Amino acid sequence: MAQDANHSSQTLLLPCHECDLVSEVPPRHDGQWVHCPRCQHPLMRPADNDQLTPALAFTALLLLTLSLLFPYLGFEKNGIERAMTVTDAAYELAIYHHPALAVIVIATIIVIPALYLLSVCWIHMSLASPGRLPGSLFLARWLPRMQPWMMADVFAIAALVSLVKIIAMAHIQLLSAFWTFSGFALILLITVTRMNTIGLWQRLLGDLQQPPHTQAGKTAQSQGLIGCQWCGQLQPLEQPHRCHHCHSALHDRHPFSLQRVWALLVTAILCCFPAHLFPIMITTSLGKTEPSTIIAGVMLFLRHDDWPIALIIFTASVLVPFGKILALGWLCIAARRQQALDMTSQMKLYRLTEWIGRWSMIDVFVVAIIVALFQMGNILTVTPGVGGLAFSAVVIFTMLAAHQFDPRLIWDRQLQLQQYSKRRSAQRQPPTLEPEKQP
Template identity: 40%
Template structure:
């Protein structure tokens, strides 16, 4: 059985990964990070889901997405039209965020998957496919189709008492698109895809002669994009041609800069109205917390909890966790390593879900425009809150979790590693 030596993306521990049978996945034996997974029929499944997703995305654009009816007047909006409506209403930043996160980036992701996987299925590999693969995994966090759908559901609950809501065919097409997009992403493992590219190109990477332990302390560098190990004196990755760095350049400086800016913007995001509702000439501004209270008063307890968790608890928790991670690294803390790794993974997982409230405002503004009868306008807090979400995402991405383990002495590292074996287990049935 052939093995490959890789350095864990989260703790920099070099370990051997054997050829996995379909349905198995391997975890780092020190920090528990998933190193790779062997998805059965990966390429076939991903191609089928990606093509289906693009078809559903195309069907979701031209037809009615939602319709708002009140006192004989009706406002109908399609997904493609919503961005242009926001632009015409004088909200270009909101229009750009909506179109990029829910249409353009997901479409680019699916196109990139097909551009890579179809040639691989035909046993072809080209140099440009390596660059596209690198871009593909960089864009993953910024596709927010499922977050947008939750935002739409919250929007429907918020305006259900104002008028009748009609769900159009495009809404259901977009639901199917989001499901197929998630299925596409979960069908492809990052490390296995890089291996398949090399295999189709007829490239066999030379095995590195390293022992178990930290890659950095053995003067080795792991490519941040494709995980290929290199000697420390090399400047560019042999596989994907990206710049090689022992750690993310200026990781702590960028993490602190993004975090502090997010904290500053979080204050106006909560103090000022996130949207203004005008009903029969009477204006009613609403803050984020005010919207949660209103949903609760109307009896929409599950939706109120979702908005409260995503828009209030999650941003605060993210900022506190990133603060503690950055502070503990700079203070040289050498304890609670497992807890800090879980904090890091949670920040990666929950970062983008705070965008729900921004999508709620975008949907309501595009949909509820009935002149003097009723209309909704975004408040100044909308852009501030969107900036908080984006900045906390960038802060989490900029933080290098390997810095947590760099503070450990050689004796402590040997004590942690002693007696542990590589972890492999069965994949979830859903995968």
């Protein structure tokens, strides 16, 4: 049943995906996000002018199409001119026997963003049409799952870093696709921030059904309820573990969350060795071959006094992946710790690890761009090294680990500790003496 864009006049009871607290969300139409009062996680963005979102998605798709048709960067060196398209960044990797890396690049900068934008347009067409269009529910289920894997903005920043890296070596030109792709990345970002998944599900399937006697200010679990992280529907725990509103799989807590995080972190740590020991790219110039590891790349920038770029590459490629592994390891320990913790800082750490992970792909994209540009035979040829694939694996495994971590486990632990200390202090209190009865 398609609903009007501003139909949500109902006061909602929504579970927080990060701390499990049920909160009351009053109807608002100012487009401002409503946050969880306990952990400040954004719960939902109330309806505003929703015509803008599909218009933005369509514009982004148009800009992406133009970016694929025209050249992206060009350069001239020793009288030789060359231009690359966005797809060349993946194509040249595939040519040099790195098909997996080529798939990662093309999927994260073109395929997944395009599917996301097409899905947004299709769902909004479905909402505007008298009957629901086929596949709109399936696409609505996949929208939030695609979101973390879209990296067009990271690629756009990587292009700027590449420019600084090669500006001294050749005369660089920013061609038409550079501007259209940057516009696409920006509008994609705005479209994503405007998406209101819970509101979208309400418009597709009607208002959420609130279970009777649900109370705000208590966790869903303590009321025998389970909250759907995608559509916000609360339902009794004993029901089959599929949301009866959007049909997504439901978990009271992510099954084996901590075990999965540890397994992914160990895999990421193992991938760190080839990522930093093997070259990320190999430069061949006039018969001389020079492999370059991530750290060697940072040192090269430092030698040329390009310390801002050295800092960006060092932060993205060394500090962030290692920091993320340490932070996730700490959060897993915190979920089992017998000590009261400052939950605000724990949640800030969790959100930072979740947000920052994809930015580590900068160095991989820089390599993809440089390899696509520098194919000048004997004069100068840059080829990708095995370190790039290993480094992408580090980024992907740490991102998967962050998604597998269930922050509600830390809140559960803190609640258990509070209840335990309350029981202990109640036991320590001396029994009160009853007043003597007067004869």
